[in-house]
Amino acid sequence: MSAPPSTAPPLVVVVGPTATGKSDLGLELALALGGEVVNADAMQLYRGMDVGTAKLTPRERRGVVHHQLDVLDVTETASVAAYQREARAVVEELRAAGRTPVLVGGSGLYVQAVLDELEFPGTDPELRAALEAELDRDGPGALHARLAAVDPVAAEQVLPSNGRRIVRALEVIALTGRPFRATLPGAGTPRYDAVLLGVDRDVAELDERVALRVDRMLDDGLVDETRALLRHGLAQGRTASRALGYRQVIEALDRDPAHPDLAGVREETVRATRRFVRRQRSWFRRDRRIHWLDGAASDLVASARAVLARRLVA
Known part of the structure; x- marks a missing residue:
């Protein structure tokens, strides 16, 4: 435009x-x-x-x-x-x-x-659905442990109980190959x-x-x-x-x-x-x-x- x-x-x-x-x-x-x-x-x-x-x-x-x-x-x-x-x-x-x-x-x-x-990272419906299914099956604690392994800084900033935010963090990391920025812009x-x-x-x-x-x-x-x-x-x-x-x-x-x-x-x-x-x-x-x-x-x-x-x- x-x-x-x-x-x-x-x-x-x-x-x-x-x-x-x-x-x-x-x-x-x-x-x-x-x-x-x-x-x-x-x-x-x-x-x-x-x-x-x-x-x-x-x-x-x-x-x-x-x-x-x-x-x-x-x-x-x-x-x-x-x-x-x-x-x-x-x-x-x-x-x-x-x-x-x-x-x-x-x-x-x-x-x-x-x-x-x-700029905001995009989303991948299949990846998001897989992570959400895992969240429903295993709970936020398991996903938070995975987040801590791949991005310790983000894991410190995202509550272990915040499943939706953990899913988004793992999705962004997988899509971009970069750390997840959990703090406010x-x-x-x-x-x-x-x-x-x-x-x-x-x-x-x-x-x-x-x-x-x-x-x-x-x-x-x-x-x-x-x-x-x-x-x-x-x-x-x-x-x-x-x-x-x-x-x-x-x-x-x-x-x-x-x-x-x-x-x-x-x-x-x-x-x-x-x-x-x-x-x-x-x-x-x-x-x-x-x-x-x-x-x-x-x-x-x-x-x-x-x-x-x-x-x-x-």
Whole structure:
């Protein structure tokens, strides 16, 4: 694909922890700039995972085109390399057409994969299937011992209980012949002229918003949505089945299909989501390009537009 002209609009990026208000801000900026939204939430890639991911409904999108939503079945494994390729293609097509891409999401590695010149090793379905079969048969301990033999540094950085990560490490080593980089990537060379906005809130306030969000998801039918997705293979999806909320509902249904413990689902989902929020905050705070905004501010949209105006004339 040819590079967009030098007068092409910049890439606008809205990031931050879960439940801070990123989706609403991204939508408002896309409306103001005549742009389109590019999703950067790994779980919103999945069709049917709507309630549990707080995906904006078609009506709530107010006519703004959203890309990289509903592109995977729940049985498929999300791949940051595939996402990078598809999302970048959208960004570059929009810029070439003179429309502003607004990248919105809280999946840090997915965001960085678009923004920076990072390379991700591919995958081999047959090799992956063989390793996963071995994982199911022998457990993660046996595979971790093999990883320790071929790449001791990676083995120190990957938990012996993290079977999915161990499988990926062994796959990458086999495909590339190089050690597996288990640590988080540092800042890469920027690919785009991008303006990064971060949305966050006071910790106590955000903890309360997470609890209210989980309550709303349960009220809006998270259990029924999960049941429907299980009929479409959710339990077999190695990525989708681990999504916050869905995982807790699946476990409750496994224990009692007729009367799942919804109080327990709520408690564990709130706790897990709050932990996830702290990891997201830690990830994004490493990136000094991000201009942070208070999601609770009454003038949030105006503040974001003012930052964009300053950055675009600088």
